[in-house]
Structure formats: C-alpha cells, structure tokens
Amino acid sequence: MSNKPKRRSDKFWERFFDDYNLENHFQYLNTFYVSTDDIKSYGEEPRLVSKFDHKNNLPYIFNQYNLGILPNSRKGYVIGKFDLYEKLNYKFSNIDIKIVTIPYYIKSLRAGNLTSEAISLHAIVVSNILQDFIGEEIVQTISGRMSSKNIDFNLNTIYGSVINFSVQGSQVEIDGGYEGVSNLALIEAKQHDASDFLVRQLYYPYRVYFDKGLGKHIRNIYMTFSNDIFTLYEFDFINPYEFNSIQLVKKQQYMIDFEKITMNDIIHVFKNVKFVKEPKLGECPYPQADTFSRIIDLLSVLYEKDLSFDAVTTRYDFDPRQTDYYKNSAKYLGLVDEYKEDKMKYFTLTDKGIDVIESEPKDKYLKIVGSIFSHRPFYDTFELHLKTNKNNLMNVNLDKINVAKLIEKHFKGYSESTYIRRARTTLSWMEWIIELTKKVQ
Numbered sequence: 001m002s003n004k005p006k007r008r009s010d011k012f013w014e015r016f017f018d019d020y021n022l023e024n025h026f027q028y029l030n031t032f033y034v035s036t037d038d039i040k041s042y043g044e045e046p047r048l049v050s051k052f053d054h055k056n057n058l059p060y061i062f063n064q065y066n067l068g069i070l071p072n073s074r075k076g077y078v079i080g081k082f083d084l085y086e087k088l089n090y091k092f093s094n095i096d097i098k099i100v101t102i103p104y105y106i107k108s109l110r111a112g113n114l115t116s117e118a119i120s121l122h123a124i125v126v127s128n129i130l131q132d133f134i135g136e137e138i139v140q141t142i143s144g145r146m147s148s149k150n151i152d153f154n155l156n157t158i159y160g161s162v163i164n165f166s167v168q169g170s171q172v173e174i175d176g177g178y179e180g181v182s183n184l185a186l187i188e189a190k191q192h193d194a195s196d197f198l199v200r201q202l203y204y205p206y207r208v209y210f211d212k213g214l215g216k217h218i219r220n221i222y223m224t225f226s227n228d229i230f231t232l233y234e235f236d237f238i239n240p241y242e243f244n245s246i247q248l249v250k251k252q253q254y255m256i257d258f259e260k261i262t263m264n265d266i267i268h269v270f271k272n273v274k275f276v277k278e279p280k281l282g283e284c285p286y287p288q289a290d291t292f293s294r295i296i297d298l299l300s301v302l303y304e305k306d307l308s309f310d311a312v313t314t315r316y317d318f319d320p321r322q323t324d325y326y327k328n329s330a331k332y333l334g335l336v337d338e339y340k341e342d343k344m345k346y347f348t349l350t351d352k353g354i355d356v357i358e359s360e361p362k363d364k365y366l367k368i369v370g371s372i373f374s375h376r377p378f379y380d381t382f383e384l385h386l387k388t389n390k391n392n393l394m395n396v397n398l399d400k401i402n403v404a405k406l407i408e409k410h411f412k413g414y415s416e417s418t419y420i421r422r423a424r425t426t427l428s429w430m431e432w433i434i435e436l437t438k439k440v441q
Contacts, residue, residue: 152167
C-alpha cells in the first residue's frame, strides 16, 4: 500500500477490500455491489466514504485497481472499472473575462463576501451573470435533495467496453436550478478550481428532468468560483441515455466589481513592507505549493468553518500530501493555524486570515502580496526580478539556482536539491503576483 498520508476513507476501503477479497474479485469481474448496511457495519457513514467529487479524492486502493463508485439506489453502490470523471481546462483562448456589477440597491451581498456555494449562486443571479450565460431571464425553481426515480443508461469502462447501469431511486442533489421561458439550467457549484469533476453530479439531475419531458432545453452547468473569478462550463449529453456522451459546448469567465491591480500597486506594497521573522524548519516548512490560487480557495472555505484534514482533502481536488502543502503555505503566511481536538487535526483561519478574506477583492490580493513580501526570500526574489527583468516586468525570468541561494540565506535546514525545488514554488508565487495585474485588461 501507498506510504502517503491516509484519510479515513483510505483506511476503511483497505479493510473492506481485504475482508471481501476484492483484489481477487476484480481479476475476473468488472463490478461489485456494496450495500449501505455493509458500510455501516464498519461504523462508517456511507455517504462520507463513498463521495469522491474529483479523481484525486478516490481512495488509494481505488486508483491502484482503476476503480470508481456510483450509487445505484439509496441502499447501495456499485464499484467498478468505470470512466466517471470529466477534465476541466481553465486555459481560455480568445475569451475575455466579463466584468459585471451588483446593483447599487443590494446591500446584503458584496463582491468581498462570496464565501459559500449558496452565496455565490445568489451572486451570479443578482449580477446577471447567469442571465448573460443562459441568454434569457430566469428565476430559481430548484435546490436541494431529491430522488432520481428509476433510470437506465450505458456506462463506459476504462477499457472502452460498455455496460448497462440501472439506478433505482438514488439520492440526487442540485445546488441550483433556474428556469426561463425556453431553458432549465441545472448548476453544480464549487468554491475552488478543479482539474476534473464527477460526471454523475450533472448526469443524474439531467436525467431526472429529461425524463419528466418538460419540453425545455436543459442546460447542464458546472460552475467554479476561485480567486474572485466565476468560471461557467456548459455541458450537453449528446445521447441522453449514455453517461459518457458528455460534451463541453460553452464556457465563460466573469468577475464582479473587480478594481484593476496595477504593477505600481504591487511595487508600492513591495516598498512599504514590514518584514517578519522567518520560521524555523521545525515550526513551519518553507512553501512547496505551486498553485497559489488554491491557497486562496483554502482560506475561503475555512472562513465558513474550521475543517479537519480529511474534510479539506475530500472537499478539494487535492490528494492528502497537497492538503499539507497548501495548509503549510497558508500557515507560513500567517493566515492559517491548526489545532487538535478529539485526536483530529483541524485547520482554522487566524485573525489575519479573517481580515484578508473579509476585504474587498483588490485589498484582499494586495494584503496577500504584502504577506508574501514580508518574508525575505520572496522579497529578495522580487527585488531580483525588478533588476533582472526591468525591461519586461510581466515575464518572471530568473535562474532557479540564484533563487535557491536567496532562500538558503534566510531559511535554514534543507539540502541543495531541496532549495532548488523550493525555488520553483517561489517563482510560481512571483508569477501569480504578476498575473494579478492581468486579471482585468
């Protein structure tokens, strides 16, 4: 088994596979049925150990045997070699971010407090994001849990073969359903970027309403809200009876009331920074989280409530090692802390982290930039960038070995090769800072 940090779901499924000899089972058969009662007999809550919104969330043993899991009723699940996830691409060519605004008379909602999926869904309506994307006026008519009734569909295996899958009254959850004269939009919303998503989250709701024969165009939308950018993807099922016939048909990005950040803003923060003492290796490791936007996603979700290590890993498109990487990076910046309760590790926002999240978007990002520059390795790296790339500040072109030396000067305890790896993170953070000036052209 993997030596990666294990979540509760990893430990449960390893025990389950051993007890039912599933390693041998899947050498000869493609599927295995497990009831909710089987799971409960281990003292586990079925939904908590069977819900994997992203491929990274799957238990290690599922990835080892190329397995996925789908509910086929309220009483059980089918494990099999299924093709269940659809990739997402955030690289948009020839599509500008649309800037929208919240009406002046709306006082209970503002761009700086969109800290939950429910609030973000309200925001895309009051700012006319959803109306623009759909192309007509809409009203909300659906949200919450319901039954799928009975549905049958074809499902691809990872080997390209097709099986028939039957669902009898599985639970379906719809974050938001919005109806106009011609369209019914069904939305799955996430407060973070993702590399992929579980197709079931769109397909089961789609089939519920397709089978009702409403006579309207059903718009299947996967929405993410990350770094103050709404990204809306619309998917269609080319054949309503084929799970894997999903196809992207439209995508667009939006921002609400975003005030442009300039290079002069960044340099002003740089020139007025107050340095903090660099932590020792035993207190907090040097950052190794290359995708800075995910640190902001982590802050946003912790603003709702403190979360355990397992809860963060399950909620995000993270594997357990990444959870530690991003938590430690936020801790390094003084934005997140951790504590233990009932032998469980929990993450919580610091007062500084709360202040950052409650700020309006431009102030929020500049405060984060200030937190980064308050650490000498990052300050010195940006200073080197200003000197080395003064003719093209939009391009962070620095040698990793030189950056590694700057880190080693202030942060002790690593080997030479590790400093070079940490230089990669340092440079990626510099690139994220520069990208802030490109959010709005």
